[in-house]
Amino acid sequence: MVTRVATFTSHTLLSNLALSNASKYTELSNQAASGYKSRSYSGIANDAQQLLNLEGSLTRNDQYLNNITQVKLRLQNMESATDSMSDIATRMKTLLLQGLSNSQADDLNIDEEARQALNQVQSLLNSTLDGRFLFGGATTDTAPVSFDNTPVPDTYFAKFTGSDTATLDSLGVSTAGSLDINGQTVTYSPTDTIKDLANQINQLSPPPAIATVRQDPDSNNYRLVIEDFSGNAMSIAETGGGNLLDGLSHNPALSAETGYYQGDQKRLAARVDEEYSVNYGVRADDPAFASLIASLRIVSTTTDEDSLKMALGHINFAIENLPNVTSKIGIDVKNVETIETQHQDFAVFANNAISDIENVDVPLTLAELEQYNTALQASFLTISKSSENSLVNYLR
Template identity: 50%
Template sequence: MVTRVATYTNHTLLSDLALRNAARVTDLQNQASSGYKSRNYAGIADSTQRLLNLETEYSRTEQYLRNTTQGKLRLQSMETAVDSMLTIATEMKSLLIQASSAQQADDVNIRNEADQALQQIANLLNTNLDGRFLFAGGRSEEPAVDIEKIGAPDNYISKLNTSVTTGATLASLGVTGGAGGVLQIVSTDVDGNSTTSTVAYNSATDDIGDIMDAINNVTANRAIASLRGLGGEGPPLLNIENVGNGSITITETGTGDFLSKLGMEKMGNPRPDADYYMGDHQIMDLRVDDKYDVSYGILGDNPAFQKLVQGLGIAASTENQDALTVALGFINDAINELPNVQGQIGLDIANVERFEERHQDFKVFAAQAITDIETVDVPLTLAEVSQYTTALQASFISISRAADLSLANYLR
């Protein structure tokens, strides 16, 4: 076909329309097959900046959701551990009441039950999630609790119902024997190394302060003497205990009767200073939103845990009824305080979930917005393909018919 000057404009217009229809058909076919409007940003130039902003916010939201999921899992694990502690404490309270009221400490095997409960508490405080010890504060790579130290240390303690002062003379306490009394103290550390020391006293002239000074001033001795109540509470009593977590044995030679007159009994007497705790006091922060952190977590030296450990430590070391009453008091306090710990963890979980829900809502919105920008409605696109294909075919027919136009054909 030869394009004439007279038909050039018409031919060019029809060819341009056909080419545009062909390009549009090809573009729509690609969209229908891939589901996307374009394979690059150039194809959606008018929406590119909005898409980039949405994708950035979407990625940031996903990271926050990962943070909240991880934090919530940690808090839920802590909540479960504390709930188990409360169950153990309640069961031990029942056993202690049974042993105390019926004078059946031997029958219920209270010492063995308390020792097992103590080990369970230690394991719960060492709860680990993904290599992180949850109750250890910032030192999460190390166990929160030294199981070897959670038991009550060996300790000799004077009569529970008689307070003692440093100025109380041995004679006023009924000690006899004059200058012939000798205490022999054997202390053994956790590695089995032992030392032996002797403390001589004169019941006629010495007082409790003199005995304490004599014990504490023996440099080779691994024992210390102090005045404090059982478990740190109650009237002051004379305590002679091993330094650290080893064992101690005290015997008496000579003519004195210091041990018997003061009623010195060997039983566990845990200090109220959470010596078992190996972590630090750093409260963890969780980034849950732009410029917003949630502080969360409970430390292993929490007072509620300390009291539970103290009560169980005493119950695990003696069957003395007065001591078991003290132990019951500590466990009762722990039972009263542990729900507060649970409540704090619950508040932390609720706080994290509040941000988690917000981010989930935004993620759904952003995902839909990104989809609306990037993708096409395939059925609708296929309908458009059909329409443009028809138009393209019509363009080809028009071009073909225009090529047949001539003066001879017109005159005919």
């Protein structure tokens, strides 16, 4: 076909339209086949920066979700271990009550039961996940619990009857005075209640020892118990002329150098958002765990009735407070799940936004492709017809 001057303009216009249709047809064909608007950023130049920002944010978001998954797995393991220790405490309480009610502690082999329970507790508190110890705070590469030198608390105690509001004169206190406990002083008088004395000891900062008033099971008998959990012998002396110490019996520590806890005082931490790290979990030195261990340690070393009754006090404290430990773990789970929901919502938004930028609606693209195919065929037909235009043909 020869393009003449007279037909040059129309031919050029038709050719350009045909090339444009062919280019668009090729583009739509590629989009329909791949599902993407373009195979390079240049093809979506206007949206490229937004796409890069969304992809970067989504990558960070996915890492936060992975961190949260790890946190939840660790908390679930902690919760399971704590529930198991609650079962151990309940079982040991039953054995202690049986032994004390029938004076059959030896026959029930309570000491051996306690030793086995101690091994179970040690294993639970030394739980690991992905090679990381869970109950040692931020120290995750060292077992947090060792019972090689577990201290039995050095203990002073006194029995009395009535109620926990009995006064010190029921312990034989006849004159006012002061008591030095591990370097700290408490004052007292015969009319003070035993419970007030215990509170006064516990309110010192830091407390020189732990004082409790406990009721013996199924009786009207109570006891004041002052315990030092440091593993050292308690330093206790009268300094003010009173005679309270005369009414206290001494149950010395049976082993005593260092405590069972080998971790630190921090909590586990994980980055779960751009500017937010969450602290979570519990440590093996939690008072509920400590009381359970103290009870088992006492029972494993002696079947003396007074000692078993003090062990029962620890067991009762553990049973009452282990659910609180579980509750703390549950609160941590709830907190990270709230953040997890936020990240999941963002992931849905970001993926939809990325899809809108990158992807095409294939059915709609196929329909548009058919339209351009028709237009392209019409362009070729028009060009073919225009090439036949001549003066001879016109005059016919």
